[in-house]
Amino acid sequence: GQQLNQSPQSMFIQEGEDVSMNCTSSSIFNTWLWYKQDPGEGPVLLIALYKAGELTSNGRLTAQFGITRKDSFLNISASIPSDVGIYFCGYSGGGADGLTFGKGTHLIIQP
Amino acid sequence: ETGVTQTPRHLVMGMTNKKSLKCEQHLGHNAMYWYKQSAKKPLELMFVYNFKEQTENNSVPSRFSPECPNSSHLFLHLHTLQPEDSALYLCASSTRTDYGYTFGSGTRLTVV
Numbered sequence: 080g081q082q083l084n085q086s087p088q089s090m091f092i093q094e095g096e097d098v099s100m101n102c103t104s105s106s107i108f109n110t111w112l113w114y115k116q117d118p119g120e121g122p123v124l125l126i127a128l129y130k131a132g133e134l135t136s137n138g139r140l141t142a143q144f145g146i147t148r149k150d151s152f153l154n155i156s157a158s159i160p161s162d163v164g165i166y167f168c169g170y171s172g173g174g175a176d177g178l179t180f181g182k183g184t185h186l187i188i189q190p
Numbered sequence: 191e192t193g194v195t196q197t198p199r200h201l202v203m204g205m206t207n208k209k210s211l212k213c214e215q216h217l218g219h220n221a222m223y224w225y226k227q228s229a230k231k232p233l234e235l236m237f238v239y240n241f242k243e244q245t246e247n248n249s250v251p252s253r254f255s256p257e258c259p260n261s262s263h264l265f266l267h268l269h270t271l272q273p274e275d276s277a278l279y280l281c282a283s284s285t286r287t288d289y290g291y292t293f294g295s296g297t298r299l300t301v302v
Binding site for chain 2: 110112114119120121122123124125167169177178179180181182183
């Protein structure tokens with residue numbers, strides 16, 4: 080099957096720091112999506128990327144679809160306490176087989 | 191509220207029980223999905239319905255039985271589950287199977 084690696088697995092940062100996480104795959108994909116999940120809730124879509132090289136921002140969040148179509152990163156600038164949660168990348172190869180997700184990056188903000 | 195509503199939010203059931211999870215969306219989406227989320231594991235796709243037709247069954251045991259009576263409703267019927275089936279079951283919908291999904295809040299299932 081297709082390998083999807085999301086890193087880091089967890090991050091411990093201070094409030095105000097910038098955050099960077101990424102996903103890489105062994106295959107080429109058509110779509111990269113970034114989600115955030117708060118405890119006890121379902122994932123919420125943050126950013127969707129549909130073109131290689133695409134760079135998209137959503138407030139303090141920025142994500143890019145790698146030019147090789149095998150990777151994507153998500154940056155969060157000036158982190159705040161409500162950024163705590165699990166961030167998932169997801170990809171689609173197209174067709175009717177739905178999305179596949181990475182294992183998630185746990186973001187923890189230390190006081 | 192995301193537009194995808196799942197009920198119940200929490201469910202405790204015995205291994206001999208039969209129960210159903212319900213998902214409802216009024217976003218006009220054509221595709222609906224069931225995902226399983228266990229601790230320390232990635233989100234696992236279980237079933238995909240596209241225009242009410244099941245297009246994916248990701249090797250899910252037969253004790254999980256999906257039903258999609260129309261494009262707005264999706265059910266997951268459960269029977270003779272095992273303790274390892276305890277997890278958060280998430281429903282999602284989308285306009286297309288490769289577009290961004292909208293997830294519900296999930297049903298936290300505990301099998302005792």
